[in-house]
Amino acid sequence: MALVNEHFLKLRGSYLFSEIAKKVNAFRATHPKQNLISLGIGDVTRPLPPACIEAIHKAADEMANSRTFHGYGPEQGYDFLIEAIIKNDYAPHGIRLTPSEIFISDGAKSDTGNIGELLRWDNSMAITDPVYPVYVDSNIMCGRSGILGEDGKWSNVTYLPCTAENHFEPALPDHRVDLIYLCYPNNPTGTTLTHEQLKKWVDYALENDTLLIFDAAYEAYIHEENVPHSIYEIRGAKKVAIEIRSYSKTAGFTGMRCGYTIVPKELTATTLTGERIALNPLWNRRQCTKFNGTSYITQRAAEAIYTPEGKQQTRANIEYYMDNARMMKKGLEASGLTVYGGINAPYLWVKTPDGISSWRFFSQMLYEANVVSTPGVGFGPSGEGFIRLTAFGSHEDSEEGIRRIQHNL
Numbered sequence: 001m002a003l004v005n006e007h008f009l010k011l012r013g014s015y016l017f018s019e020i021a022k023k024v025n026a027f028r029a030t031h032p033k034q035n036l037i038s039l040g041i042g043d044v045t046r047p048l049p050p051a052c053i054e055a056i057h058k059a060a061d062e063m064a065n066s067r068t069f070h071g072y073g074p075e076q077g078y079d080f081l082i083e084a085i086i087k088n089d090y091a092p093h094g095i096r097l098t099p100s101e102i103f104i105s106d107g108a109k110s111d112t113g114n115i116g117e118l119l120r121w122d123n124s125m126a127i128t129d130p131v132y133p134v135y136v137d138s139n140i141m142c143g144r145s146g147i148l149g150e151d152g153k154w155s156n157v158t159y160l161p162c163t164a165e166n167h168f169e170p171a172l173p174d175h176r177v178d179l180i181y182l183c184y185p186n187n188p189t190g191t192t193l194t195h196e197q198l199k200k201w202v203d204y205a206l207e208n209d210t211l212l213i214f215d216a217a218y219e220a221y222i223h224e225e226n227v228p229h230s231i232y233e234i235r236g237a238k239k240v241a242i243e244i245r246s247y248s249k250t251a252g253f254t255g256m257r258c259g260y261t262i263v264p265k266e267l268t269a270t271t272l273t274g275e276r277i278a279l280n281p282l283w284n285r286r287q288c289t290k291f292n293g294t295s296y297i298t299q300r301a302a303e304a305i306y307t308p309e310g311k312q313q314t315r316a317n318i319e320y321y322m323d324n325a326r327m328m329k330k331g332l333e334a335s336g337l338t339v340y341g342g343i344n345a346p347y348l349w350v351k352t353p354d355g356i357s358s359w360r361f362f363s364q365m366l367y368e369a370n371v372v373s374t375p376g377v378g379f380g381p382s383g384e385g386f387i388r389l390t391a392f393g394s395h396e397d398s399e400e401g402i403r404r405i406q407h408n409l
Contacts, residue, residue: 049313055304077104108246113138123178126158130379183215190341205240238264325391
């Protein structure tokens with residue numbers, strides 16, 4: 001008989017956002033006339049930039065002609081997009097990459113979930129807390145997280161609390177760990193690390209032979225000058241870090257699915273006998289075996305982001321969302337709530353009033369204000385007592401949502 005991977009049985013009954021969706025659907029079923037405003041799940045609402053739409057139409061026309069038709073593409077991605085990434089995302093920051101270090105994918109979520117396949121199941125790991133749930137769940141699936149304790153923490157995971165008390169700057173582990181996940185600008189707190197703060201993590205990794213998985217999905221939202229756009233701005237990071245990026249929030253590609261991962265040539269891990277093994281060819285081998293590449297049409301759309309028109313249009317959408325974030329932050333703070341984020345990221349990390357729990361405040365906002373939020377505890381133990389709000393709605397919905405929250409506090 002086939003034996004199930006019992007590590008899957010350790011997962012929560014449903015993914016956080018699926019659980020929220022169930023609660024929201026239950027509300028809609030019992031309150032069909034109520035108009036809900038979603039400030040919860042971080043899906044974008046602005047249309048794709050016109051430059052991308054034009055590229056999609058052009059690429060679709062190419063697929064209709066036998067002379068310009070594209071079948072299977074390179075699993076690593078087309079050169080035209082890889083070259084645009086090097087020229088526009090990294091060269092301006094003084095970072096040199098070779099084309100073979102860049103792997104185009106169908107989004108950051110896939111790569112953050114799959115990258116752990118390069119590593120043995122018994123590597124120790126650390127995560128900032130609160131954290132994007134995929135980091136933990138994907139490691140639970142392979143058995144790397146250990147056993148769930150009564151305190152809600154996994155035995156093989158070192159939790160690095162990000163709290164108001166430490167200004168959301170996690171402390172370095174007080175012992176050696178093999179693997180650390182970092183996300184900056186951070187999801188869910190919307191906070192960032194400065195160049196000096198990020199350097200501490202790279203130095204730790206270099207000293208302890210630790211692999212860093214750096215999720216930079218919200219890099220395009222950075223507004224402050226001393227916030228690194230890439231971990232490779234830190235000297236030595238290529239020896240210890242994998243960087244993952246996404247076009248989902250940068251250019252509205254949540255429905256298009258496109259991102260990329262950087263695996264530097266000099267990045268290595270070891271065998272049990274101490275042999276150093278380069279991870280770049282291993283990731284290439286994994287992709288060639290399990291992934292057939294992102295579609296040609298999608299990659300042409302992503303390439304258009306880097307045209308002069310595409311850059312302008314993409315920046316306009318980002319500023320639209322950040323205008324929402326600034327308005328929301330101002331309105332919530334005026335109501336006496338404590339709010340973090342909203343400066344270099346489209347997320348607001350809001351402390352619940354009167355010390356009530358995250359899920360209770362979620363329900364209160366849902367049933368009394370008819371506003372959907374995300375309970376902070378869903379991102380980890382240190383998220384208790386917070387909710388996450390997103391700025392990805394329309395100006396009108398964002399304003400109305402904040403007005404409702406203010407009215408129901």
